[in-house]
Amino acid sequence: MQDQARESRQFLHRYTPPPIDGSFRGKHIVTVEQFSRSDLRTLFDVVFDFRSRVTNHDRSLLDICGSHVMASLFYEASTRTDMSFQAAMRRLGGRVVSASNGVQFSSVYKGEDLADSVRAAACYADVIVLRHPEVGSSYQAAYYLDQLQARVTRQPVVISGGDGVGEHPSQALLDLFTLVDLKGGAAGQTITMVGDLRNGRTVHSLAKLIGKLETRNTTLCFVSPAALPMPENIISYLKTHHINVHETGDLQEVLGQSDVIYWTRVQEERFENRAEYEAIRNDFIMTPEVMRDAKPDCILMHPLPRKNEMGTPEQRDALDLDPRAAYFRQMENGMFVRMALLASVLGAV
């Protein structure tokens, strides 16, 4: 008999993520849909507080999760998400466990059910950060953790660290927080997202979160190759939430009005043939020359890692010196946002 695997995607229907609704404690975090405008404000207040305390080396932070253990369960590489969750937990005094040899070398990789592996980690840890290539994997984890709670002495929760092409809620939250941090929020802003908007997980989630804010006079500009537009359901979601939407294939059309430029990669593999890719490629490379036409007080964001969508190493070096380059700040904010998430679901703040 062949071992049978559960299909993660079915758990998108079998598990209903609870809305935060003012209370983070004990809630699994699997989608940005769980957050209301008010929940976001609550969370971001904690982020600002934690950031200033880290900067001041305030040691009282270490008491916040001092008796908690986080398990890091990464079924695919994502050094940034992994390291920032680890650092977040540790800056709160919490402990972190992970497979010493990496999961790719362990039983969890050799055909064990995800459901069993997650429950194993939950037998030791209070919170699990799960990164897994299957859409719905964090829903599956949440489903089985709820069942486990009757069997063990503690009540472990899961936070999604990215679900394949599905969701990556902590990335979306750190993107939104960076908007709040550097531009005061989305009200009155023109926010331009550039790249493969059809497949880009980060731009989908960020767009949704911006919709949730229901701010006034917010415009989202979507710049993508014709074949890779923002999905229709997100466009209509935004319109329902009173966000102005503008779609184009030409960055120049919107660059000079953009307060925020969110840059992402266009992958050659997405195109049917190479010629099609070659035809548009240069329109989707950010360089210091492109930034010359951008507003002097705009910010340039990127989820990182980046490759040649920011040009040559020399061009990247020049871009990095531009005070408008916000992607390192954005990455650092990721740690502070994850600190707030961890402390909140553990009921420690």
Next chain:
Amino acid sequence: MQDQARESRQFLHRYTPPPIDGSFRGKHIVTVEQFSRSDLRTLFDVVFDFRSRVTNHDRSLLDICGSHVMASLFYEASTRTDMSFQAAMRRLGGRVVSASNGVQFSSVYKGEDLADSVRAAACYADVIVLRHPEVGSSYQAAYYLDQLQARVTRQPVVISGGDGVGEHPSQALLDLFTLVDLKGGAAGQTITMVGDLRNGRTVHSLAKLIGKLETRNTTLCFVSPAALPMPENIISYLKTHHINVHETGDLQEVLGQSDVIYWTRVQEERFENRAEYEAIRNDFIMTPEVMRDAKPDCILMHPLPRKNEMGTPEQRDALDLDPRAAYFRQMENGMFVRMALLASVLGAV
């Protein structure tokens, strides 16, 4: 000249593990033979205490191993043992080091002597948890650590995390503790072990520990394919210790009387030909239907990970909801038992 490796198995003779005999401090833990009935009681008292303090988020736990470092040296995958030792050490306030890239990618894997690698870890850590595929490897580690103590400023100890087909003492201890935890001990109990009892390391060690308890009216039932029986030396050990022993190939014969059912896997690879395996296979699959004939107050244990010896994913899901399923509790107990072991050998409790 070819590099020569020491053979781990010879250290089963060159190193004599010290009996605990009331004092855990500074003792290497390599076999269940080191524990007397009274040592087990001492250890389990600590386990119960630690468990209730973890459940109550008692922060005084963090002081117990606050100045100690554990090295995790895993030469083969065992995510559960690895993570639970890590979590155990961290819940006591201790620190954990391991090779960032996993040992499979490190010098210890590239032909360095086990003896040297263990001593390297001992130069940095106070306790080493060693998982290694060779029988006798933890004896080898203990032997060289004793020699090292004259050379360095501290006195590091090793705890076996599993020795190939040899011993896995912390697993046996957590199995026994779960018996004590959920059934009050072995006195008056009928304990049924099912599966490949010839090669099953966990059932050998657990059977020996039950023998040590010398409890009254304890019956061990061994259910296995005819070709994979419990070894003769363990049977006779048990009889010397006044344990009733019953061997059979038919679970139905003993299921209705069993207070504890310890389920393990029968691997196809153990059989000479596939037909032989196919003939018995279905008798060694635990399902909700099988549990219908079990006692209402029995417990079902399993060392995990499990594969199809507990049927399809759907059957496993149904089993997991049965209140008699004790394997998650057993797994969680593993962390508490390892906390007690670590604190005890470090002289911290």
Next chain:
Amino acid sequence: MQDQARESRQFLHRYTPPPIDGSFRGKHIVTVEQFSRSDLRTLFDVVFDFRSRVTNHDRSLLDICGSHVMASLFYEASTRTDMSFQAAMRRLGGRVVSASNGVQFSSVYKGEDLADSVRAAACYADVIVLRHPEVGSSYQAAYYLDQLQARVTRQPVVISGGDGVGEHPSQALLDLFTLVDLKGGAAGQTITMVGDLRNGRTVHSLAKLIGKLETRNTTLCFVSPAALPMPENIISYLKTHHINVHETGDLQEVLGQSDVIYWTRVQEERFENRAEYEAIRNDFIMTPEVMRDAKPDCILMHPLPRKNEMGTPEQRDALDLDPRAAYFRQMENGMFVRMALLASVLGAV
């Protein structure tokens, strides 16, 4: 367009390491050239202090780096350096993050710029320990971290954990510290380095550091195959610093006068043909027989790991029992030296 990588070696020119000059705080550590005689004395005072406090389980150590996070970024295997930096940080109460799956499985390995990966780690950590096969890699890291400091809220530093065939400053410092620890320093000593002195990174750095001490009556003896001598620039550096230098191919010539014997490996791959290697091979194997002719109060050092340059496993076992064998003490000292380095650059001591 092919992704372009920066060449690490060019950063040997683009980045100038700051001299310590009495103040470690915030300084990147990439070469032994940064240390003056007085800086070494300051550092070693801290090492002695930390060692005695670790030995006494002094818990006040845990406050020293209690609010700091170290990232371990190892692009090649070096279990000893990795584990000892981890243990060092943790014994100071600091936290450590690294890629759960090892960098070889992560984005940093899949072609991301070293410059970007280091800055990612710096967004989460306060100090980065970098091991990378390219000469100049830690200079590159230092260069980009300096640029990052304007972008993030903290000021992360890098410590080199080894730069390919370039430098490995913490190894040189622990070697020198062991001389100070066990022989009181280099004054009046005859220090003999044996092996492949042309390619041996550790012997180059240690020789330079000894030169910096400018002690009286220090003699360095270099014993190597004729084809693998100590480089001319180091010889002349030593002579400028009033160190007596003696070069030979015959250990017996200097063995009886040596106070310190620093043994390293001669690799077959360094020779043009096998016959050439076979001719000298046995002159470069340390055994208990060789030690019979050494001074009764000398010390035998080795950077470890070792292979057959210390003979068979049985010969190594016998050597290890010789009280003059100092390599385990040397390895343990590594942790104490790294504790002092970490606390110093973090401004925590």
